[in-house]
Structures are given as structure tokens and as C-alpha cells.
Amino acid sequence: MPIIALVGNKGGAGKTTLCVNLASALAEKAPTAILDADPQRSSLQWRELAVRDDAVAVIDAVDGLAAKVDKSRKSFVNLVLDCPPSVNAIQTAQALDLCDLALIPVQPSPLDLWATVHIEDRVEAAKQANPRLRAVLVINQLEPRTRLSQLMRQALAELDLPAARTAIRRRVAYRSSVLEGRTVMDLGSRGAVAANEIRALIEEVVRT
Numbered sequence: 001m002p003i004i005a006l007v008g009n010k011g012g013a014g015k016t017t018l019c020v021n022l023a024s025a026l027a028e029k030a031p032t033a034i035l036d037a038d039p040q041r042s043s044l045q046w047r048e049l050a051v052r053d054d055a056v057a058v059i060d061a062v063d064g065l066a067a068k069v070d071k072s073r074k075s076f077v078n079l080v081l082d083c084p085p086s087v088n089a090i091q092t093a094q095a096l097d098l099c100d101l102a103l104i105p106v107q108p109s110p111l112d113l114w115a116t117v118h119i120e121d122r123v124e125a126a127k128q129a130n131p132r133l134r135a136v137l138v139i140n141q142l143e144p145r146t147r148l149s150q151l152m153r154q155a156l157a158e159l160d161l162p163a164a165r166t167a168i169r170r171r172v173a174y175r176s177s178v179l180e181g182r183t184v185m186d187l188g189s190r191g192a193v194a195a196n197e198i199r200a201l202i203e204e205v206v207r208t
């Protein structure tokens, strides 16, 4: 059963955005839940706005993440964990201890890139207790025409962690959908390109 954690050491990198969109895309194929382990509870807020009754369930897992994962395993095939923006947070440590896949969104900016160095250490440490852990960087808010975005690939190659080939572009659909408690999967043609990008990321990195 895939347990996917969105982790990072930088606020606003896109953890919650990827969390709700990946979970919704995974839910098209198999029962999926989000466990919100971030004290900001942004995924829970998104769920409260949701217009669709069948929107992905979000479970408050700010406390007792491991026990909540254990309990949720019985009802869901995929679990997606939203974590706080710090590798020093207890919830991030717990998530890395129990997930199969850690996805680390990074924006095409040097400051974001530098912050990922701390994650590499944490991921290495977590692998001691959790040898099945895979960690993959995901470029988020890519603007392909900017020089910084072009330099990003080169810079990522210097890091020890692999980066997904599929990058997530900066798109209005990601922002506006969350406001409505939706995801890009619910936007029809307005969200089609973004939805395909999310599905491509799943295809590339998630082993079901």
C-alpha cells in the first residue's frame, strides 16, 4: 500500500497543493485518504470547503500520526500525508519513518534549493529505520521560459536525491481550485493540462 508523504523544509513550496491534487488523482483508481499532519491544517481546511461530497477524506493526524496511519490502512489503499514545513518537526520525522515515498516539492529558486540540503540528511537518517523509503524532489511552480527554471535541472543534478522528470508548472488552476475545495481534476477543460501533469507525476513516481 503506497504511503506518500509531502515533506520539506521550506514554507509555501507546494506540499498541500500537491497533497490534495495527488490524492484526488489517486482516488480515481483506488480508495485514498489524506492524513493532515501539519498543525496549520491546510488540507483539512481545503476539505471543509469541498463542494463534492465524495471529495477525498482528510483525517486530522497532527497528533498520533503512526496510530492514525495504522487505522487508515484498513479502509484505504493510498494514504497521502501532508506535513509541516520543517524537517525538525516531529510530524515530518514520523512521516519519514513510515512512508514508502517522500515527495519534496521545490520551487525553482536558490533559496528553496538550499533548504533541501537539510532534507537529504533527514532522509538518510530515516532510511536506517525505514529501508523502503524512497525520496524524490519535485520541481513545483516551474515557469519554463525563465532562466532560473532552466538552471534548476542542472542545480538539482548536484544533489544526492533524485528529481522527478515530471515538473509541476505554475498554473492558476492550482490556486483557484483550492479556493473552491476542488482540485485540478474537477475543473474539466480548465484543469485538463494540470490534471495530466499530476497524473504523469503519479505514473512516474508512485509504485502501486
Ligand SMILES: Nc1ncnc2c1ncn2[C@@H]1O[C@H](COP(=O)(O)OP(=O)(O)OP(=O)(O)O)[C@@H](O)[C@H]1O
Residues within 6 Å of the ligand: 010, 011, 012, 013, 014, 015, 016, 017, 018, 038, 040, 042, 083, 084, 085, 140, 141, 142, 168, 169, 170, 171, 172, 174, 175, 178
Ligand atoms: N504549481 C502551482 N501553481 C500555482 N500556484 C501554486 C502552485 N503550487 C503552489 N501554489 C501556490 O503557492 C502557495 C503555497 O502552496 P502550498 O500552500 O501548497 O505550500 P505548502 O508547502 O503546503 O506551504 P506550507 O509550508 O505553509 O504548508 C499557495 O498559494 C498555492 O496556491
Ligand SMILES: [Mg+2]
Residues within 6 Å of the ligand: 015, 016, 017, 038, 040, 042, 082
Ligand atoms: Mg501546507
